[in-house]
Structure formats: C-alpha cells, structure tokens
C-alpha cells in the first residue's frame with residue numbers, strides 16, 4: 001500500500017483527522033488529496049471593482065482548498081448538540097461535546113487565544129424570546145472571525161505539512177475496493193491505502209453520491225433549507241450580538257406551522273456569494289479585526305423543507321429555486337423589506353436612498369418571483385416576530401438577499417464509528433450528511449482518527 005491512511009478533502013473534517021492521526025500515530029503514512037488550492041493560493045476573484053460577480057471558477061476558492069468551505073468563513077465554532085449536525089446520534093451527546101471542546105482547545109493553541117467564547121447560559125434574552133413566541137437555542141460559540149480562522153488554518157498546515165503528504169488540485173475521481181484496502185483514483189494516477197477517510201463536504205456532494213451508488217452504500221436525502229439573508233444596521237441587533245454573538249432563534253409560523261430559524265449571524269459582517277456546483281447563492285461572514293468590520297449585521301432566515309414519498313431530490317428542489325434567482329438576477333437578488341411588503345421590485349435608486357448600505361453588489365429585484373409563497377410568508381412572519389425583540393428589524397430599508405439555500409448532503413449510512421459497511425472506509429464531516437458545521441465536522445475527524453490510530 002502507498003499509504004496507511006488516505007484522507008479525501010482538506011476541510012475541517014480532513015484537517016482534524018490528519019492532526020489527530022499525526023498526534024497519536026506519527027509512524028503512520030498519511031496522505032491528503034484536495035480538489036482545491038493550498039491555503040495561500042486561495043483567492044476569490046470578486047474584488048468589487050474589476051470583477052463584481054461570481055465568474056464560476058473551475059474550483060471555487062470560497063468552497064474548496066485547504067480549510068474547505070470553512071476557510072473564509074466567520075469561524076464560529078458552536079459547541080452544542082442542538083444544531084450543526086447529528087453527530088451525537090452516532091457517538092453520543094457527551095462524547096460529541098467533549099470532542100467539540102477538544103477541537104476548540106486546538107484552535108486556541110493555534111492562534112485562537114483571546115477569541116471570546118459566548119454562551120446562552122443564564123441569559124435573560126431567552127425569556128424575552130419566549131415572551132414573543134421565539135425560541136433561543138442553547139449553545140456556546142467561539143468566534144474566531146475570518147482573519148483569526150485563517151491564522152489557525154495556517155498554523156495547522158505548518159504543523160502537518162512535513163509529515164503528511166498533501167496533494168492539492170487533485171480531486172479524486174473514483175474509489176476502488178482492493179484487497180486489504182482502497183484505491184483512490186485521480187486524473188494523474190492513483191494511490192492505495194489500508195484505511196480511507198472521505199471528508200468532501202458540500203462541494204463534494206455530487207461525487208459522494210456517485211461513490212455511494214458505485215459501492216452500494218445506502219444514503220437518503222430529504223431536506224433542504226431555503227430562505228434569505230437579512231442585512232440591517234448592526235445597532236438593531238447589538239443587544240443580542242454583544243452578549244451572544246450568534247443567536248439561533250426559532251419561530252413557528254402561525255399560517256403554516258413551519259419552523260423558520262436564524263442561521264449564521266455575522267455582527268458587523270459582510271454578505272458574500274457562494275458557488276455550489278455552479279449555482280450562485282448567498283452567505284455571510286465577519287472579521288474579528290475592527291478595521292475590517294462594517295456598520296451592518298447579517299444573518300440568514302431559513303425554512304426547512306422536508307419531503308416525503310415519492311419526491312426524493314430535495315437538493316434538486318433547492319437548486320431549482322436558486323437557479324430561478326440566478327436567471328432573473330444573474331446571481332443574487334437584493335430587495336428592501338418595504339418593497340417586498342408593498343409587492344414591488346427594488347431598484348438601484350431605492351436601494352441607494354435606503355438607510356442600509358449593501359455590503360454585497362447584488363441585483364435589485366423581486367424575491368416574490370423566486371421564493372415559493374409558503375417560504376416567503378414564513379420569512380415575512382419571522383421578520384415581524386424578530387421586530388418585537390429587536391425593533392427595527394422590520395424597517396422598510398432592511399435588505400433581503402436571495403436566495404440562501406442550505407443544501408444537505410444525503411445522509412450516508414455509517415455505523416457508530418462513522419464507518420461504512422466496508423471496513424476501514426469512513427465518511428465524515430458535511431459530506432456524510434451527519435454534520436453541517438465547523439465544530440461537528442472537525443469533531444467527526446478527531447473521532448475517526450482516534451479509532452484508526454487504535455485499529456492499525
């Protein structure tokens with residue numbers, strides 16, 4: 001065998017697997033194959049001047065490369081079983097939290113010292129939310145910020161690079177089961193290993209599906225979250241963000257009894273585009289450094305859509321809606337809340353005259369032509385509910401960017417070791433459908449690395 005362990009994907013799942021393997025078994029020969037670039041070469045060409053919109057690079061620097069989709073993220077490591085994935089269903093609640101705390105300690109040692117840990121424990125905001133039909137979920141969150149998150153990744157790469165073989169710009173095209181292990185095939189050749197960790201995240205979702213189909217690994221998919229990203233003056237949410245940084249708030253709509261939730265809150269942050277398999281959606285992040293902060297806060301409002309038989313392609317549904325916004329707006333559409341409520345599109349003039357300066361150059365338009373009524377009604381209800389705990393949320397000038405889609409990878413059938421029915425073939429992180437966040441993906445990496453370290 002060329003390697004004891006091959007890791008496919010250098011996102012948080014892959015990185016923390018490699019980290020723990022090196023720490024526990026420095027004698028093992030480990031390789032990481034990554035479709036994107038190494039960290040220092042990752043650069044999204046959108047500069048707001050020459051390149052204003054996503055040009056659909058072959059490998060999206062936001063989603064791919066060392067650090068994975070998390071590299072330029074806000075670096076919010078949520079330590080909780082309440083959201084961010086269902087790792088606890090496989091490994092137990094206590095162990096999941098222990099591993100998330102362990103990952104947090106590694107981040108602290110590698111540049112994250114001094115970054116604040118926020119917590120919902122004992123906050124009075126919980127009561128205020130409840131009095132207004134909103135539920136604040138429990139969590140502790142370490143906010144590294146995009147800049148410190150980058151420093152942590154740089155340090156982790158420096159720690160790993162001499163003892164782990166990294167192959168960048170090398171996407172694995174197929175997996176073969178061979179005697180005593182696995183062969184990972186790429187365009188320039190192949191490599192064999194005794195055990196293999198697949199951690200390909202959201203950008204690898206289509207490839208993951210093909211691997212499952214080829215190897216007969218069972219997988220199910222029935223959920224997609226669809227919504228908008230809200231951007232408003234940071235002061236409106238400051239009483240929540242100063243205390244909690246990110247508040248995960250859930251609202252149950254009166255009309256359809258759907259759950260709408262806040263997601264990925266970025267105080268003083270910026271709104272960005274995201275390219276998943278050629279479809280442009282919206283996201284956001286924020287920097288820790290004061291000079292890079294903006295006057296605005298952004299967060300997503302998402303409605304979860306679960307489908308039942310006979311429909312199976314929940315991601316396809318989300319993609320179709322995102323495509324509609326791409327078709328109408330050439331990418332992401334932005335609309336003032338006031339315009340949405342009045343049933344008219346936004347235009348450049350109305351946006352420019354508004355109180356909120358957009359941090360993303362999106363096309364002014366009409367989200368009601370894109371989002372299904374049920375989802376849009378839920379979002380509008382939620383904005384009015386949030387207005388009660390953060391007055392000003394429902395102001396006319398509040399900006400809504402669409403669409404934000406949270407694609408869920410199909411949930412792959414893995415056992416309590418996150419191992420498939422093939423011994424030594426592990427599927428972890430967001431690519432497994434088990435995790436949907438930095439801390440859960442990283443924790444899943446540590447978990448399998450510890451198991452492999454004992455097994456080999």
Ligand SMILES: Cc1cc2nc3c(=O)[nH]c(=O)nc-3n(C[C@H](O)[C@H](O)[C@H](O)COP(=O)(O)OP(=O)(O)OC[C@H]3O[C@@H](n4cnc5c(N)ncnc54)[C@H](O)[C@@H]3O)c2cc1C
Nearest residue numbers: 009011012013035064068069073172201204429430437438
């Ligand atoms: C803009 C943005 C902001 C975010 N902010 C947060 C946040 O603040 N907090 C949070 O918890 N989560 C956040 N997330 C989500 C978080 O980044 C992911 O949950 C996390 O990165 C998942 O880690 P992963 O290792 O499973 O997958 P990924 O990070 O997606 O990494 C997978 C890697 O595998 C590579 N790959 C894919 N296919 C192949 C292949 N065939 N061969 C080789 N390599 C392949 C990809 O190039 C990628 O680098 C954010 C995401 C985005 C896009």
